[in-house]
Amino acid sequence: MPSRRALPILAGPALAGLLCLAGCATGDPVDSSLKQAAAAQSSIVLAVDLLGEGKATLPATRTTVDDALRELASAEQSLGESPTGRRIDQIAALDDIRDATDAALAARRELDDPGTVSRHAAADLDDTASELRKAATS
């Protein structure tokens, strides 16, 4: 039984333990990673559309794409590291996420120069987002 004086000292490790437990408890890694990646890619599509319509600013669009790229990387990493009983699904999901990341990176490069996203890059974003959404709901 820890003394009363030790309780505030134990609060830090207890908090860290809770956060670890919360971080570890996830559902099916294939489904959750596909859902995470689909959400990220869809937000890029929306941000790029808004930029094309002249509604969004370039820095805000870049920020949305950067944030989404971070989410895609996180989805790929967590899926790659998680053991699943569905190896084929896992590989297919990883392929979809990598395709989406390539399309997002291409769009990000175009946002740097020339500052707009070409029709071809926008179509790639749309296609990869649809693929991810389809995979996430199947």
Next chain:
Amino acid sequence: MKRLFAVALGILTAIGGFVDIGDLVTNAVVGSRFGLGLAWVTVLGVVGICLYANMSGRVAAVSGRATFEIIRERLGARAGMANLAASFLINLMTMTAEIGGVALVFQLVTGIDPLLWVPLAAFGVWIVVWRAKFSALENATGLLGLSLIVFAVAVFLLQPDWGHLGMQLIPRIPESESGSTYWYYAIALFGAAMTPYEVFFFSSGGIEEGWTVKDLGQTRANVLVGFPLGGILSIAIAACATLVLLPQAIDVTSLSQVVLPVVQAGGTIAFGFVVVGIAAATFGAALETTLSSGYTLAQYFGWSWGKFRRPARAARFHLIMLIGLVIAVLVLLTGVDPIAVTEFSVVFSAIALPLTYIPILIVANDRQYMGRHVNGKLVNALGLVFLVVIVAASVAAIPLMIITGAGQ
């Protein structure tokens, strides 16, 4: 006329100051995943914060002392220490989230990495806390925070099917979500609406501004009109996410996604308003949490405190705030995601709620401090009902956090 102006100004700053990074992020996350099916929690949280903020404001106005001073005196050093430890840690977490929020807004405007903005944001907070008058910092950020009304305007510009949107207000769990995530986010929303620092800041602000029994009407108006209108802003944030992000299955994980519905509705002009509003809301809340960290410690230990004193006469109060800011900056510079800090801070706020609100209810019923201004029967009945809700949320928060993997 002057009195009326003061009341109006107080209400406006209460509306603008109600929303902080926790409300912004949590409402947007909930809107993008659950639609308006959790709006009832925001309403519940607003009623709760009105009830207890009003109580703590009355304690300050009647006794001339801030809540924390009385909590220690009334409940003793040990109970006061438990309250202090929980409140200070949660407050520090919230402060970190708010400073991170300011940095994220600057990133949205400039495209420059938020890590570069973190030290500047913290320096800005420190210089304002050090130099600006209390009323100036409260009014400026509160009034600029009113720009967040753009979220409510955006709901109209998006021309929703009002019947369908209204139907979303009926509490229900979407097929894509589990019951445990629904209740986890219910607790997060409740924690965001009833964040403890709001009560400490409100009560200590009363002392800073020299409230007396004569000001009770004004403080009541600020709370009972300003906070509910601020709550409507919170629901508007969730409604924007419901209309634009939910149909595209975009779960909110970043601040850049929170503003997308407003940009879709109103273009660059709306974007201008929303960044001013979020910058004011997060910067204002960063000021409030920084001051609250000084208030809680100084009031517990009996140090000289307050912005109404010259910094040299409240040195430890200012030193605590400076140390708090340095810790927040160091945490953010590790690269931790400010949005993740925000999401955890609102849930940990919910866990610590009983430690903040039970003592306020006890003190507000103590005739020795309150005289004839003790709680009436209705306020006590409501206060007890809310205590049950607060304790239930606090007890359920940790198991739900573990079961859902923090709402994943």
